[in-house]
Amino acid sequence: MFLQKNSHCIHIIGGDFNGWHPLWGSPRANRRGNSIVDLITTNNLIICNSGSHPTFETITHGIHRESIIDLTLTLNSPPNQVLNWKITKDPSPSSSHNGIIFDLHINKNSLIKAKKLSTYKYNTKNIKWDQIKDVFKKEICEHLNLNINIEQLNSSELENYVSKLTLAIQNVCKKLFSQKCNFTQRAQWWSDKLEELKQKVLKNHHKLQKLKRGKKIPDGGIN
Missing domain, CATH: 3.60.10.10 (Endonuclease/exonuclease/phosphatase)
Structure with missing residues (x-):
């Protein structure tokens, strides 16, 4: 096929x-x-x-x-x-x-030349970061508590915090920056199922790295 x-x-x-x-x-x-x-x-x-x-x-x-x-x-x-x-x-x-x-x-x-697609979602070419950093931080603080001591978080809490921080940054970027018109979020052949499998692989990779550091690799790997 x-x-x-x-x-x-x-x-x-x-x-x-x-x-x-x-x-x-x-x-x-x-x-x-x-x-x-x-x-x-x-x-x-x-x-x-x-x-x-x-x-x-x-x-x-x-x-x-x-x-x-x-x-x-x-x-x-x-x-x-x-x-x-x-x-x-x-x-x-x-x-x-x-x-x-x-x-x-x-x-x-x-040869069939592929179209040039940017991997950058937002247009940041003319942004003056020294002027916008305070606004950026203020916007993030409205979405997330930045005063948490991440060293005291366990692995599950840390993963949840990182997810919330990522979402907060994305929300602020949507508000402050203009989006590129030729941005493609993913390849045309990429599916929701592949994205799900990718996230599962990443999660298992993080688990393996943690177990390797503790020298506790289980028999048969990770399911």
């Missing part, structure tokens, strides 16, 4: 596909290999692999085993080409997978 919706874009797909097929040098095809071929043909992709050197090598029970399961795929678009594809062991000496290197030739005219 992703490839179909983005067929107009330049993309390179690489990884361990764990499938066999003569199209990329395997001695025979297996079910997964046939599925990969279907993916390639239905999405107008080409296989960049060249030669018959194995991409994966290992020794199990004293027997040397090798296969070609790492593929590099790209859109079948002549202006943009993957050239000089080859296997090398230099980048991954400790891995069972051999390294893959290639040159990428891109036609600059085919």
Whole structure:
């Protein structure tokens, strides 16, 4: 689905596909290999692999085993080409997978330039901060008590205080500053679900940092 919706874009797909097929040098095809071929043909992709050197090598029970399961795929678009594809062991000496290197030739005219979007919400170019700081502080004091000793707060109280302080700053900025017309709050593909997951990751990160400082990492991590 992703490839179909983005067929107009330049993309390179690489990884361990764990499938066999003569199209990329395997001695025979297996079910997964046939599925990969279907993916390639239905999405107008080409296989960049060249030669018959194995991409994966290992020794199990004293027997040397090798296969070609790492593929590099790209859109079948002549202006943009993957050239000089080859296997090398230099980048991954400790891995069972051999390294893959290639040159990428891109036609600059085919690139889709992203619109310039500012990450700054408010226009602060001509603001004189030495004159506005007292007004800014006064406005924040109306939303939040700044006389609290944060060193005496526990983790939950501190997190709640930081949230209130952030909200207070945002409210004051809305009142004092003009907003940029080209400001985008988030990328077009960003969803409420992703924002929820992001906040969960941040919260777990803070928990991990706290536990690491106390050397109390629980078995199985944090849920």
